[in-house]
Amino acid sequence: MNSALFVVVLITGLALVGAALLIAGLISPRSFNPQKGEAYECGIPSRGESWMQFKVGYYLFAILYLMFDVETVFLFPWAVILKDLGVAGLVNILFFMVILILGLVYAWKKGALEWK
Amino acid sequence: MFDFSIVTHWIDNLLRSVMPGWGALLIEFVLVGVVLLLLYAVLALFYIYFERKVCAFFQCRLGPNRVGPYGIFQSVADMFKILIKELITLNHSDKFLFNLAPYLVIVASMLAFGCLPFGKGLQVIDFNIGIFFLIAVSSIGVLGILLAGWSSNNKYTLIGAIRSGAQMVSYELSIGFSVLTMVVFAGTMSITGIVEAQSNGWFIFTGHIPAIVAFLIYLVAGTAETNRGPFDLPEAESELTAGYHTEYSGIHFGFFYLAEYLNLFIVSGVASLLFLGGWMPLHIPGWESFNQIMDYIPSVIWFFGKAVVISFIIIWFKWTFPRLRIDQLLRLEWKYLLPLNLINLFIMVLVVIYGLHF
Numbered sequence: 009m010n011s012a013l014f015v016v017v018l019i020t021g022l023a024l025v026g027a028a029l030l031i032a033g034l035i036s037p038r039s040f041n042p043q044k045g046e047a048y049e050c051g052i053p054s055r056g057e058s059w060m061q062f063k064v065g066y067y068l069f070a071i072l073y074l075m076f077d078v079e080t081v082f083l084f085p086w087a088v089i090l091k092d093l094g095v096a097g098l099v100n101i102l103f104f105m106v107i108l109i110l111g112l113v114y115a116w117k118k119g120a121l122e123w124k
Numbered sequence: 125m126f127d128f129s130i131v132t133h134w135i136d137n138l139l140r141s142v143m144p145g146w147g148a149l150l151i152e153f154v155l156v157g158v159v160l161l162l163l164y165a166v167l168a169l170f171y172i173y174f175e176r177k178v179c180a181f182f183q184c185r186l187g188p189n190r191v192g193p194y195g196i197f198q199s200v201a202d203m204f205k206i207l208i209k210e211l212i213t214l215n216h217s218d219k220f221l222f223n224l225a226p227y228l229v230i231v232a233s234m235l236a237f238g239c240l241p242f243g244k245g246l247q248v249i250d251f252n253i254g255i256f257f258l259i260a261v262s263s264i265g266v267l268g269i270l271l272a273g274w275s276s277n278n279k280y281t282l283i284g285a286i287r288s289g290a291q292m293v294s295y296e297l298s299i300g301f302s303v304l305t306m307v308v309f310a311g312t313m314s315i316t317g318i319v320e321a322q323s324n325g326w327f328i329f330t331g332h333i334p335a336i337v338a339f340l341i342y343l344v345a346g347t348a349e350t351n352r353g354p355f356d357l358p359e360a361e362s363e364l365t366a367g368y369h370t371e372y373s374g375i376h377f378g379f380f381y382l383a384e385y386l387n388l389f390i391v392s393g394v395a396s397l398l399f400l401g402g403w404m405p406l407h408i409p410g411w412e413s414f415n416q417i418m419d420y421i422p423s424v425i426w427f428f429g430k431a432v433v434i435s436f437i438i439i440w441f442k443w444t445f446p447r448l449r450i451d452q453l454l455r456l457e458w459k460y461l462l463p464l465n466l467i468n469l470f471i472m473v474l475v476v477i478y479g480l481h482f
């Protein structure tokens with residue numbers, strides 16, 4: 009039942025975009041002008057493509073994010089049954105946490121968290 | 125406290141008495157979709173009006189006051205104006221991704237919207253991993269923003285999109301960890317379960333210090349997650365014209381605008397659900413008559429009231445703090461909020477294990 013409702017909500021979201029685009033397509037004006045299709049930058053014609061390489065800084069943060077996000081995914085099931093596990097649950101998860109925190113400390117010391 | 129499942133069960137029985145089961149189910153699905161769509165649109169229009177009015181009062185202006193009494197139809201008029209604008213397609217853009225991006229942004233916010241408990245028995249998607257599902261689907265939105273910036277083939281949109289990507293994935297961690305802290309405290313991931321667990325007192329009151337710290341971290345991270353306030357780097361208008369949606373026109377732009385305001389509502393809704401009890405009225409143990417008076421206020425008013433109050437605080441941030449730089453923004457997350465979150469989680473675990481909460 010819930011999975012079906014998930015699909016219903018998904019279709020509702022798609023329908024919202026589709027319906028609004030349909031209405032806009034019916035009532036909005038159309039006019040062609042070669043200048044209109046140019047990128048909106050500074051007024052002068054833009055030089056070159058924008059699909060270029062960009063700062064490696066973003067890439068490092070993405071990798072760190074991946075590490076910690078996967079960690080959060082593993083921690084959620086543990087969080088639900090923590091009350092039953094008690095102290096043993098805390099001790100067991102500490103091994104896992106300490107390894108990851110060491111990773112963060114390593115990245116910090118290496119200067120991966122500095123914006124250069 | 126009025127239970128809305130009485131109404132939904134009544135509709136269900138009525139439909140089942142006049143037609144076969146699959147027909148009733150189909151009509152119910154259509155009803156759910158239409159109601160959700162209307163609520164989504166009305167809330168977005170309300171939030172646009174609300175933000176403009178609040179901003180105006182912060183700046184000693186009047187704000188919109190011409191269309192309808194107190195300008196309440198201003199955002200409806202704006203929506204019509206946006207609908208009759210031309211949809212411009214660029215010469216050098218990636219057409220498929222350019223058109224796909226608004227779908228992703230809207231679908232992500234719609235799915236997260238469907239998980240919120242609007243009142244007692246008034247919730248569309250209720251998984252037993254509810255809050256986890258909510259975080260998962262709301263992070264699809266960043267894909268839409270990245271695609272929008274990348275496919276426009278414009279330097280400003282690309283910079284805006286990549287900044288937004290770095291910011292949203294970083295602050296997603298803080299949101300994840302503060303939600304995790306509250307899941308440790310509640311002992312369940314189901315949204316209904318979390319709300320029911322707060323019937324004797326909201327988590328921010330019963331959860332001791334770690335709950336308050338988690339609430340503050342959630343507010344900061346939520347503001348960053350919605351690209352608002354002091355964290356509006358992706359669309360810093362003095363640097364990047366409009367950031368990732370510079371090249372979108374007409375209703376295409378309207379989708380990003382809509383999703384931005386709905387994300388504000390979703391962030392405040394989740395904050396009220398996790399920390400302020402969702403639709404649960406304010407109950408103080410021992411004050412029986414006070415609790416009964418509070419029960420007379422409908423649950424829908426409680427939920428929307430809390431969400432609007434938290435949204436007001438988030439809008440307030442915008443007019444109080446100056447905009448951060450990208451290095452300050454990432455430093456705040458990785459060097460302050462993340463270690464603080466880990467320590468806070470550890471304290472919360474100790475509080476739960478030794479039963480130190482109220």
